Amino acid sequence: MKVTADTHTMTRANSLSVRRMVLAAMLAGLGFVLSTFVYFPSMAPFQHFCNILGAVFLGPWYGFAAALLTGLLRMLTGRTIQAVVGAVFGAFLSGLLYQKTQKLWMGYVGEVIGTGFISAMVAYPLMKQFYGLDAQSPFFYIPAYLPSSAVGGLMGCAVILLLKRSGALDRMLEQLKR
Template sequence: MNSRQIRKMVLTAMFACLSFVLCTFVYFPAMAPFQHFVNVIAAVFIGPWYGMLAAFLCGVLRMMSGRTIMSVLGAIFGALLAGLFYRRTHRFWSLILGELIGTGIISAILCYYPMKYIYGMDLQSPFYYIPFFAPASFVGACLGVAVLLMLRRSGVMKRMLSMLGEEEEPRQ
C-alpha cells in the first residue's frame, strides 16, 4: 500500500467522524445537511469511492446511535454522484448537482421501501422523503461548496490536493 492510499484512508475516516459529530449535534427531523456538507468536500479531496465509504461509515455510526437505515441510504448515493460528477467536470456546481440528484431524489425514493416494509411506517408514496432530502442536500452541498471556495481562495486546497497526488485544480 502506498502513502497516497493511506492518506486517502485516513481522510476517509476523518470525514466519516466529522460528519458523524456534525450530524449528532445539528439534527433536524429527516434531514442531515451536514452529511451533505461533508460529502461534497470529501468528493473533491478523496474522490467518489472513498467519499461513498466515508458516508457509509458515518451512516453506520449514526444507526448504532439509534437512527434508522435512512442514515446510510440517505448519504451514500449523493456522495457517489457528487464525486463522479466532480471527477468528470472539475467544477463546483457539479458537486451540488450530484448531491441533489443522488440524495435528494435517488436516496429519497430508495428510503421509502425499507421504511415502509421493514420499519412498518405508513407512507403513501415513494416520493414521500423528497421534500425532506432535497432541501437538506441542497443546503448542505452549498455550504460545502462555500468552504471549498474559501479553501481554494486561500491556497490551502491546492496544497492539500498536491499532497494527495491530485493534479487538476477545480475550475469555476
C-alpha cells in the same frame, strides 16, 4: 533488499491510499459528530457538507466509503436505515460528477440529485419493509431530503470556495497526491 522504481511506485501508491483512507475516516467522524450534535428534524445537512468535501478531496469511492461509515455510525446510535441511504448515493454521484468534470457545481448537482431524489426514492421501500412506514407515495422523503442536501451541499461548496480563494485547496490536493 534492493529498492527499485517499482518498489518506490508501490510505496507511493500505498501512501496515497493510506492518506485517502485517513481522510475518509476523518470526514466520516466529522459527519457523524456534526450530524449527531447539530440536529434538525428529518435533516442532516452536515452529511451533505461532508459529501461535497469528500467529492473534491477523495472522489466517488472513498467519498462513498466515508458516507457509508457515517451512516453506519449514526445507525448504531439509534437512527434508522435512512442514515445510510440518505448519505451514500449523493456522496458517490457527487464524487463521480466532480471527478469527471472538475467543476464544483457538478459535484453539487450530483449531491442534490443523488440524495434529494435517488436516496429519497430508495429510502421509501426500505422504510416500508423494515420499519412499517405507512406512507402512500414513493416521493414521501423528497421534501426532507432535497432541502437537506441543497443546504448542506451549499455549505460544502462555500468551504471549498474559501479554501480555493486562499490557495489552501491546491496545497491540500497536492498533499493528497504525494
